[in-house]
Amino acid sequence: MQDWAQTMRSRHFPTERNVVPAHITLFPALPADNLNVICSFLTSPRRAPFVRIEAPFLLGRGVAYRVVSPGMRATLAARISQERFTVQDRAPWRPHLTIQNKVSPQQARELLERLSQGHKDRQTSAAALRLWRYLGGPWELLSRSPFTYTD
Numbered sequence: 001m002q003d004w005a006q007t008m009r010s011r012h013f014p015t016e017r018n019v020v021p022a023h024i025t026l027f028p029a030l031p032a033d034n035l036n037v038i039c040s041f042l043t044s045p046r047r048a049p050f051v052r053i054e055a056p057f058l059l060g061r062g063v064a065y066r067v068v069s070p071g072m073r074a075t076l077a078a079r080i081s082q083e084r085f086t087v088q089d090r091a092p093w094r095p096h097l098t099i100q101n102k103v104s105p106q107q108a109r110e111l112l113e114r115l116s117q118g119h120k121d122r123q124t125s126a127a128a129l130r131l132w133r134y135l136g137g138p139w140e141l142l143s144r145s146p147f148t149y150t151d
Contacts, residue, residue: 001122002127029088042129050069050070061102
């Protein structure tokens with residue numbers, strides 16, 4: 001499924017802005033002082049969570065697929081003090097897979113129309129967790145932790 005997601009992102013995302021691989025963001029800005037807790041979580045063995053990719057939707061200036069994955073981020077969220085979360089991380093989680101962004105609203109509407117025709121939900125398991133650090137423009141990959149087993 002990662003190959004499909006990456007192909008979709010590569011095909012539709014503006015090349016100059018496509019700097020990280022296809023992904024589902026669990027937390028936009030985890031507090032850096034919790035790095036040890038986060039890294040411990042990432043390296044502990046865990047079952048790959050179920051993921052269902054649902055119908056595409058309009059982001060305004062892009063298109064994303066809705067994602068359903070019950071409990072995917074709850075285990076990590078429970079390990080970090082909620083008052084340490086940013087406002088964005090405390091907001092309700094709306095998981096999605098962005099395949100286009102930063103285009104004109106017209107381009108986004110046209111892509112949504114094409115992708116919606118004949119859409120069928122896809123089911124899979126997540127492959128890995130990645131931890132990125134934003135460096136004011138570029139991103140730095142801090143770790144990639146594959147899931148150790150699936151159902």
